[in-house]
Amino acid sequence: MGLAQFADNGMFSARKIAETLHTTSEDIARAAGLGKDAVQRKDRVQSDRTQRRLREVVEIINKVESRFGSALMAYAWYRSEPLSGFSGLTAMQLVRDGRATDVLDYIDSVDAGIHA
Numbered sequence: 233m234g235l236a237q238f239a240d241n242g243m244f245s246a247r248k249i250a251e252t253l254h255t256t257s258e259d260i261a262r263a264a265g266l267g268k269d270a271v272q273r274k275d276r277v278q279s280d281r282t283q284r285r286l287r288e289v290v291e292i293i294n295k296v297e298s299r300f301g302s303a304l305m306a307y308a309w310y311r312s313e314p315l316s317g318f319s320g321l322t323a324m325q326l327v328r329d330g331r332a333t334d335v336l337d338y339i340d341s342v343d344a345g346i347h348a
Contacts, residue, residue, distance in 0.1 A: 243278060244286035246271035253293075253307045263311060264289045265328030288332035292323055295339050 238248045246257040246264075253260070261271040264285035270276045277283075289310070297306040314320040315338055323335045 238286075238290055244283055244290065246277070246286060249286065249290060252303055254304060255307075260286070260289065263307075263324050263327070265330070285327070285332075288327055292327070292332065292335055292339070295336065 237252065238244050240248060246260040250257045250260045257271045258268045261268050264282075266282060266285055270279070270282045270285075293303055293306045293310055296309060297303050300306045300309055310323045312322060314322055315326070315335070317338070318326060318334070321329075326332070326335050
């Protein structure tokens with residue numbers, strides 16, 4: 233998943249992310265811990281918080297896509313697979329709680345062989 237394919241006029245677009253992942257913009261908003269207004273209203277789409285959350289979702293899915301063979305399977309992992317060491321929380325739940333950095337660090341540690 234190249235980052236540019238999710239951009240619209242230099243900003244992340246929930247619609248473009250949703251098209252790739254065969255879902256809706258509202259679903260992407262929920263997966264990022266945003267309300268649906270955040271991805272529907274132009275002023276909210278352009279906000280730093282919305283753009284940061286959309287970027288985090290794309291970064292995480294990008295990072296694990298090769299492991300699962302497709303962006304769609306990586307998104308399924310993001311939404312449903314509990315991460316060890318995080319009390320059974322999924323990557324999506326952690327991102328929604330503002331802990332995307334923890335998810336990215338976890339993925340890096342798995343890649344380094346620290347977590348199984």
